[in-house]
Amino acid sequence: MSGTAPVDPGPPASAMQSACVAALAGSSLLALGAVRDGVLAHASTALLRMFGLSEGGTRRRFAELVEAADRERVARALFSPGGGPVAFRAVRADGSLFEAELSAVHAALPDGPATVVALSDLTERERAARQLSYLALVDPVTGLPNRQAFVDRLQAALSMARRAGRASIVMLIELDGLEGMDASTHDALLRAIGSRLRQCLRETDTVARLGEARLGIIVPRVAERGQAALPATRLLAALAGLPECEDARCRASIGIAAYPEDAPSAEALLERARAALADARQAGEDRLAFASPAPAAGPGLPEYVRWSPRYEVGVEVVDGQHRHLLELINCLGDGLRSGREFDQLVDALKELVRYTEHHFATEERLMDELGAHAERHRAEHRRLLDSLMQYTLRLDTEGVSQSSRFLQEWLFHHIDEVDRPFAAFLRNHGVS
Numbered sequence: 001m002s003g004t005a006p007v008d009p010g011p012p013a014s015a016m017q018s019a020c021v022a023a024l025a026g027s028s029l030l031a032l033g034a035v036r037d038g039v040l041a042h043a044s045t046a047l048l049r050m051f052g053l054s055e056g057g058t059r060r061r062f063a064e065l066v067e068a069a070d071r072e073r074v075a076r077a078l079f080s081p082g083g084g085p086v087a088f089r090a091v092r093a094d095g096s097l098f099e100a101e102l103s104a105v106h107a108a109l110p111d112g113p114a115t116v117v118a119l120s121d122l123t124e125r126e127r128a129a130r131q132l133s134y135l136a137l138v139d140p141v142t143g144l145p146n147r148q149a150f151v152d153r154l155q156a157a158l159s160m161a162r163r164a165g166r167a168s169i170v171m172l173i174e175l176d177g178l179e180g181m182d183a184s185t186h187d188a189l190l191r192a193i194g195s196r197l198r199q200c201l202r203e204t205d206t207v208a209r210l211g212e213a214r215l216g217i218i219v220p221r222v223a224e225r226g227q228a229a230l231p232a233t234r235l236l237a238a239l240a241g242l243p244e245c246e247d248a249r250c251r252a253s254i255g256i257a258a259y260p261e262d263a264p265s266a267e268a269l270l271e272r273a274r275a276a277l278a279d280a281r282q283a284g285e286d287r288l289a290f291a292s293p294a295p296a297a298g299p300g301l302p303e304y305v306r307w308s309p310r311y312e313v314g315v316e317v318v319d320g321q322h323r324h325l326l327e328l329i330n331c332l333g334d335g336l337r338s339g340r341e342f343d344q345l346v347d348a349l350k351e352l353v354r355y356t357e358h359h360f361a362t363e364e365r366l367m368d369e370l371g372a373h374a375e376r377h378r379a380e381h382r383r384l385l386d387s388l389m390q391y392t393l394r395l396d397t398e399g400v401s402q403s404s405r406f407l408q409e410w411l412f413h414h415i416d417e418v419d420r421p422f423a424a425f426l427r428n429h430g431v432s
Helices: 015-025 044-052 055-059 068-079 124-134 147-164 182-200 225-240 243-246 266-281 314-340 344-370 375-392 397-428
Strands: 031-036 039-043 085-093 099-107 113-123 167-176 206-209 214-222 251-259 288-290
Touching: 015 044, 031 099, 031 182, 039 055, 039 214, 044 085, 068 085, 068 099, 085 167, 099 124, 113 225, 124 314, 147 167, 147 206, 147 214, 147 266, 147 397, 167 225, 167 266, 182 214, 206 251, 214 225, 214 314, 225 251, 266 288, 314 344, 314 397, 344 397
Parallel strands: 251 288
Antiparallel strands: 031 039, 031 113, 085 099, 099 113, 167 214, 167 251, 206 214
């Protein structure tokens, strides 16, 4: 590996320059060094630590820190810096390899010209990023998934249930009796409860902490709503068996809701489970309640669902049109619930269908402009319009209800299963 290119030393270094060099050389945070004639002339504490070098390691050839296959590329970066960071395989003092990145610039240092390098450990950076990503989805007290992870998993569970034609169960558990406990006892109890719940459920089920004294459980892909009774009863028995829960000092209430019988979407399902939980807290000893029957307004009436960032796919025009579609569906549902005149309902449905066709045209125009081979996506559009036509052939109140419910369920399915991958394709091609 060759040395650095000759550098015009320029004017003498100022006292400020000297002070800066001294400060950087002693940095325990920044992996900085200076290479002169191929030798590591200066190294910060962080750089020495990165490579496992002793304080005397600053007189070794820089090539020894680079895996042989990458030395020529790193040498070019040192000779002609300024071309941007260079990734390479680095060698620690013990011979182990790690992925690193180097940036270099020529500089006039107090003891002569050199190439100043800044290095970062990509392996450590990726490990830290994975750790941060993990921590963002985990409750620090119990080690259980947190609310964000719970909602993400619930969306995934409902998507799988739609495809398989199965049910999925949501249980919300409220713990009573934790008030007044000291912090260590409180946290130990929550960890014990989380562990006990996981032992009672399948590996495919999810237990998450949703609040100070609230837990959530997802039981995906069951045959029917009634299959929730046995695991719920088992959970109550398991919690009652904890030593900390003796003498009714800690009691649990469980509210249960099932997809698709109780609600067609994650948000609506959680709302029904919360209502069931409130009923359970008023119940007797079993403290267990299923969601009550849906509000009477016809089996085809869509639930009111508020738009949420979790429905966004990251492309402004697509998200805006999805949001407007949901607004139109909600307005139609409000009209059905309030007994609006039939002609007004039909007009609202026609506007919803027109806007759906406009949305499809927008997506297909983007496909054509970017040369996307999205036949599955186009086929979804055709299937939706064909199915919708069957509903709208019978324009009575029941037909309007069924059409709006069908469009609502399709919208959430389409966002999860088709539009998210399509949006990733659009973002990769500069559409945001």
